[in-house]
Amino acid sequence: MSAKILIVDDHYVVRQGVRSILAERPEWEICGEAGTGEEAVDAAATLRPDVVILDITMPGISGLDAASRIVALGTGTRILIFTMHESQRMAADVREAGAHGLVQKSQAARDLIVAVERLLAGDTFFAVEPDVQPDNKKAVTAAPNSSLSSYASLCFA
Amino acid sequence: MSTSDISNLTRLPAAIAQPAPVAHWHDDESNGHVVQFYSDDSFLLDALTKFVGTALGAGDSAIVIATPGHVKGLAQRLRARGLDIAKSARCGRYVVLDAADTLSKFMRNGQPDPELFLNIVGHVVARASAAAEGKNPRVAAFGEMVALLWAEGNPDAAVKLEQLWNDLARTHSFSLRCAYPITGFCDETHAEPFLKICSEHSTVIPGENYTTLRTEQDRLRNIAQLQQKAEALETEKALRQALRQTKEELEKEVAERREAQRRLCDSELSLRKLSGHLLRTQDEERRRLGRELHDSLGQYLAVLKMGLDALNSSGAVQGDAASKRLADCLHLAEQSIKELRTMSYLLYPPMLEEMGLKTAIPWYIDGFSKRSGIDVQVDISPALRRLPRDVELVAFRVLQESLTNVHRHSGSPTAHISVCLERGSLLLEIKDSGKGIPPNILEASRELGTMGVGLRGMSERVRQLGGTFTLLCESGTTVSASLPCEFESSCS
Numbered sequence: 061m062s063a064k065i066l067i068v069d070d071h072y073v074v075r076q077g078v079r080s081i082l083a084e085r086p087e088w089e090i091c092g093e094a095g096t097g098e099e100a101v102d103a104a105a106t107l108r109p110d111v112v113i114l115d116i117t118m119p120g121i122s123g124l125d126a127a128s129r130i131v132a133l134g135t136g137t138r139i140l141i142f143t144m145h146e147s148q149r150m151a152a153d154v155r156e157a158g159a160h161g162l163v164q165k166s167q168a169a170r171d172l173i174v175a176v177e178r179l180l181a182g183d184t185f186f187a188v189e190p191d192v193q194p195d196n197k198k199a200v201t202a203a204p205n206s207s208l209s210s211y212a213s214l215c216f217a
Numbered sequence: 218m219s220t221s222d223i224s225n226l227t228r229l230p231a232a233i234a235q236p237a238p239v240a241h242w243h244d245d246e247s248n249g250h251v252v253q254f255y256s257d258d259s260f261l262l263d264a265l266t267k268f269v270g271t272a273l274g275a276g277d278s279a280i281v282i283a284t285p286g287h288v289k290g291l292a293q294r295l296r297a298r299g300l301d302i303a304k305s306a307r308c309g310r311y312v313v314l315d316a317a318d319t320l321s322k323f324m325r326n327g328q329p330d331p332e333l334f335l336n337i338v339g340h341v342v343a344r345a346s347a348a349a350e351g352k353n354p355r356v357a358a359f360g361e362m363v364a365l366l367w368a369e370g371n372p373d374a375a376v377k378l379e380q381l382w383n384d385l386a387r388t389h390s391f392s393l394r395c396a397y398p399i400t401g402f403c404d405e406t407h408a409e410p411f412l413k414i415c416s417e418h419s420t421v422i423p424g425e426n427y428t429t430l431r432t433e434q435d436r437l438r439n440i441a442q443l444q445q446k447a448e449a450l451e452t453e454k455a456l457r458q459a460l461r462q463t464k465e466e467l468e469k470e471v472a473e474r475r476e477a478q479r480r481l482c483d484s485e486l487s488l489r490k491l492s493g494h495l496l497r498t499q500d501e502e503r504r505r506l507g508r509e510l511h512d513s514l515g516q517y518l519a520v521l522k523m524g525l526d527a528l529n530s531s532g533a534v535q536g537d538a539a540s541k542r543l544a545d546c547l548h549l550a551e552q553s554i555k556e557l558r559t560m561s562y563l564l565y566p567p568m569l570e571e572m573g574l575k576t577a578i579p580w581y582i583d584g585f586s587k588r589s590g591i592d593v594q595v596d597i598s599p600a601l602r603r604l605p606r607d608v609e610l611v612a613f614r615v616l617q618e619s620l621t622n623v624h625r626h627s628g629s630p631t632a633h634i635s636v637c638l639e640r641g642s643l644l645l646e647i648k649d650s651g652k653g654i655p656p657n658i659l660e661a662s663r664e665l666g667t668m669g670v671g672l673r674g675m676s677e678r679v680r681q682l683g684g685t686f687t688l689l690c691e692s693g694t695t696v697s698a699s700l701p702c703e704f705e706s707s708c709s
Contacts, residue, residue, distance in 0.1 A: 070512075076520070117512060122572065149579050165515075168522075170526070
């Protein structure tokens with residue numbers, strides 16, 4: 061199934077990483093790239109991609125704001141949020157913004173292709189991800205040797 | 218009377234050294250340059266009437282340079298004594314001059330001008346002397362211009378004028394009587410000029426208290442009484458001096474304390490400014506570090522993992538050893554991403570800038586609940602919208618700090634958070650059902666800031682934004698903060 065995909069991330073290396081993963085599907089055309097939320101909205105309006113892979117934290121408006129604006133364009137573009145952030149709340153916020161899927165950057169290799177496929181099929185993709193590891197708890201309760209303890213105490217001081 | 222009558226003036230100390238005269242006070246007063254002190258006008262006028270009346274009665278001349286009141290009183294008394302002063306005046310034997318008026322004629326720049334005085338007063342004396350009848354014509358003069366100068370607070374001019382009268386006595390023959398109200402010498406600083414005035418006279422007549430005493434015995438008793446009074450006054454003077462000194466010292470101390478307090482206030486103010494600046498700098502630094510970690514290093518790690526994942530699934534890595542090494546690398550990359558994420562989230566609240574408190578608080582609470590095992594209920598008003606960045610950050614920090622205290626100190630299994638906007642202020646409340654803060658620690662934190670780095674930090678952050686911060690320990694601990702946010706930022 062051929063498709064036009066727009067990649068939006070303020071980091072060139074990330075865009076390259078996404079390109080190399082998507083290269084697995086030669087029938088998908090990377091129709092463009094954007095580095096900010098504003099650029100993403102403009103590109104979505106002119107390029108009318110089938111799917112936008114959209115980062116959240118970027119200079120200017122956030123990816124979630126950009127998602128809402130792209131939905132408002134009424135072009136039927138499917139939006140996949142692609143982020144470093146990790147929280148159980150994330151999926152709800154992403155849905156609220158009008159986006160259709162969520163992939164964490166750390167799970168790109170595993171989830172990205174599947175997610176784009178789902179979105180192209182008119183479906184959504186929200187992977188269930190256990191977000192806080194036991195390590196974190198150990199860090200915050202200040203295990204003396206934890207590399208995080210100093211940061212934790214810095215923030216909680 | 219010759220010039221020598223008053224030219225052999227006796228200095229006062231010598232006069233005091235003499236025993237009190239046995240004779241009546243008025244007997245020896247017609248000669249020389251006499252000063253009379255008085256308390257009561259009628260006493261002065263009686264003495265003056267005798268002095269002037271005796272001269273006029275003997276055919277001598279009299280010059281009176283006095284205040285209008287004294288001139289009038291004297292005239293009445295002289296008439297009562299049967300003297301025809303109008304006639305004497307017509308003959309030039311009774312010369313009356315207004316003291317202030319006469320004074321103004323020879324005073325220059327606050328001092329009597331010697332030449333003018335000699336001309337003006339000398340002329341008056343000469344004419345009166347010429348008008349006197351009898352074989353040994355005499356002139357009796359009464360003057361209180363000196364008393365006026367003294368009353369004006371010009372003692373130097375008074376002494377100088379006394380000296381000019383003495384100079385005049387070298388060329389003109391007259392007997393001079395001066396009078397000063399004793400009440401004019403009521404200050405201790407008057408002691409020296411008083412002695413100077415006395416020393417310019419050949420005879421000093423004390424005030425009526427002493428003068429009217431008739432017998433030697435009475436006078437001795439009076440002297441003893443005056444000595445006792447002087448002694449008491451001296452003691453009181455010393456006491457007063459000591460009191461004045463104490464008062465001055467106290468005033469100095471009060472001034473020093475005020476100054477110290479002012480400095481303390483200044484330094485407190487500058488300390489507060491500094492702490493505000495430090496807090497802002499710290500926030501900014503944490504924000505920068507947090508975002509830097511997340512946005513830069515985090516992205517590289519994510520891409521690194523993408524690459525490793527791709528390598529892994531490509532099947533290009535052959536052999537157990539190489540596969541294991543690749544798996545290790547992947548695991549390491551995953552761990553790095555997780556640790557980095559926690560670090561950056563602790564340093565700076567995730568999504569606060571992008572999504573505001575409404576999103577960032579629940580995100581943070583999720584992580585907190587998992588880490589601490591504390592069940593946190595969050596109640597965020599649906600009307601909560603985006604607020605100025607400073608307000609959002611301070612609110613978040615207060616929340617973060619309070620929850621840390623709940624976790625570390627309260628022992629409470631639950632916490633309740635409420636966030637709402639009311640009348641242009643963000644109201645934030647964090648409540649737990651724990652053991653509260655022990656009063657001694659609370660007190661210590663207020664005074665010394667021992668445990669209170671967190672508490673004080675919170676309170677200071679809130680204060681910097683013009684808000685209020687309260688801490689209530691009642692069946693648990695409740696932290697409340699109110700942050701004014703009238704001037705909303707453009708983000709919505």
